[in-house]
Amino acid sequence: MEGVNTYNEIMRVGELFKAIDDITPPKLEKGKRYVFIGCGSSYNAGLIISEIMKKNGYYADAITAGEILVKNMFEEIVEKYDLAFLISRTGYTTETVKVAELLNERIQTVGVTCDRKTPLANVCDLAYELDFAHEDSVIMTGSFSAIVRLFLNSIKRIDIDVEEVLKKFDEMTSNDIVHKKSHFIFLGYRERYYMAKESALKVQELSLDYAEYHETLEYRHGPIALLSPNSHVVIFSEFKDPSSLEDDLAKDVSNRGASAQIINSFTIETDFEVQVLNLYGQLLGYKRAIYKGLNPDKPHGLTKFVSLKDV
Numbered sequence: 001m002e003g004v005n006t007y008n009e010i011m012r013v014g015e016l017f018k019a020i021d022d023i024t025p026p027k028l029e030k031g032k033r034y035v036f037i038g039c040g041s042s043y044n045a046g047l048i049i050s051e052i053m054k055k056n057g058y059y060a061d062a063i064t065a066g067e068i069l070v071k072n073m074f075e076e077i078v079e080k081y082d083l084a085f086l087i088s089r090t091g092y093t094t095e096t097v098k099v100a101e102l103l104n105e106r107i108q109t110v111g112v113t114c115d116r117k118t119p120l121a122n123v124c125d126l127a128y129e130l131d132f133a134h135e136d137s138v139i140m141t142g143s144f145s146a147i148v149r150l151f152l153n154s155i156k157r158i159d160i161d162v163e164e165v166l167k168k169f170d171e172m173t174s175n176d177i178v179h180k181k182s183h184f185i186f187l188g189y190r191e192r193y194y195m196a197k198e199s200a201l202k203v204q205e206l207s208l209d210y211a212e213y214h215e216t217l218e219y220r221h222g223p224i225a226l227l228s229p230n231s232h233v234v235i236f237s238e239f240k241d242p243s244s245l246e247d248d249l250a251k252d253v254s255n256r257g258a259s260a261q262i263i264n265s266f267t268i269e270t271d272f273e274v275q276v277l278n279l280y281g282q283l284l285g286y287k288r289a290i291y292k293g294l295n296p297d298k299p300h301g302l303t304k305f306v307s308l309k310d311v
Contacts, residue, residue, distance in 0.1 A: 005137040006206070006296040010282045014162035016146040019132045025154040026085070026110065026128075028058055035077060036062040038087035039095050041140040042147075044198040046087055048274050049151045051191040055271060056155050065095035074102050083108045087147060089140050091118020091129075100124055112150070114143045137297045139205050141282050144198070148275045158269045160276055165266075169280045172261055178287045181232040181259065182209050185223070186281065187216040187249075188236035191274050195236055199281030206285030206296050217245060220252075231258035236277060238270045 028034070034053070036046025046062035053060040065086075068077065077084065084107055088096045091113035100123045103109055111124035114133040121127035128150065133143040152158075184203050186196035196213035203211040214223055216235055227233075233253045237246050242262045250260040263280060267273055289296040 004297070005135070006139060006141060006286055009135045009137055009142045010279060010286060011142075011166060013142045013145045013166070013276065013279065016133050016142055017149055017160070017162060020130075020146050020149045020153065021157065023128070023130075023150065025150055028053065028154045030057050030059075032059070032082040033080065034058065034060040034083050034085065035081040036060070036085045036087065037065050037068065037096060037099055038062075039065050039093050041144055041198060041201060042087035042089060042093070042096070044194055044201065045144055045147050046085070047194040047197070048148060048191050051194060052152060052155065052271050052274070055190075058155075065093070065099045068099050069095055074106070077103065078106045081107060083110065085110050085112060085151075086120060086124060087112045088118075088120050089114045089135065089143050089147075091115050091120040093120070096120060097123065112147055114146075138299055139202070139285075139296065141202075144278055145275050152272055152275055156269065156272065158267065158272045160267065160273070162276060165276045166279060166283075169283050172263075172280065173284045173287055177232055177259065178284070178291050181230055182288075183226070183228065183231040184209060184211040184284070185219065185227075185231060185233045186211070186213045186236070187219055187233065188213075189215055189238070191271060192236035192238060192277070195274050195277045196234075198278055199234070199284075202278070202281040203285040203288065205299055206282075207288030207292060207294065208300060209285075209288055216249065219249065224253075224256075227253065227256050227258050229257040233258060233260040234280065235260065235262045237262050237264050240265050 036050050038046050043064050050060035050062045086096050086100045097119045109124040111120040111127040114130045116129045116131045133146045135143055186199040188196045200211035200213040203209050235246050253260040286296050
């Protein structure tokens, strides 16, 4: 059956969390300066992790490997940071491996991959080789949650009923949305803004639909002009009960003929919910792909990792 790998790799997040919880997470120190480097979803993971680290008193940033290469930022990285975490699901992403090579012996580097004996792991000082999170499909899905949890466990480990979250998001990504909508907008603030970015990317990759991401109330300041009855808006709220302003925006969207959903906080550790919020966009993208007759395991125009010859 087409798409079976992608579906299974989304639905196994609970198993991945159990495996992650058996691993000693990276030791983070508030006196050190950290940078997360990656591309695509790996970069988005770094953005989310670094944002939560900042909220908890750590010094952390995230930069794309591509920007470092284009701007030749190696001296800046070495001067500004004590340790670089380089994330690549496959361990073969050209930009990320190249950055690791050029930082070698100039700054401490830690690679994070979902396979063993990869070029990234080989060039870094240390490596987390999460081979139990290996994915056969092209698109990064469950492994995203695993990597985010690995780092968040360094700050605080929380219990999440992943099966309940998957059930909830399966219901929210209903046939009414999947069959009638083709334009998707994801909204949030801070780590949830980066989750909106990752969610839009999943929909684009899996179903080739038009997807956007914005800060929540910024949506009214221009982007809302593209809203139509084909649009569906998702608001990632950090509150158990949505802000009245979030409610007003959702009502405004509905009054304009589109649909809207608010994903409320469901634990007392609201920031740490990001390790599963990505499952909504993954399920939506997967279902849309199947509905459109696409194969989520082999999305059009994409490969499992980006390999550049001239880097």
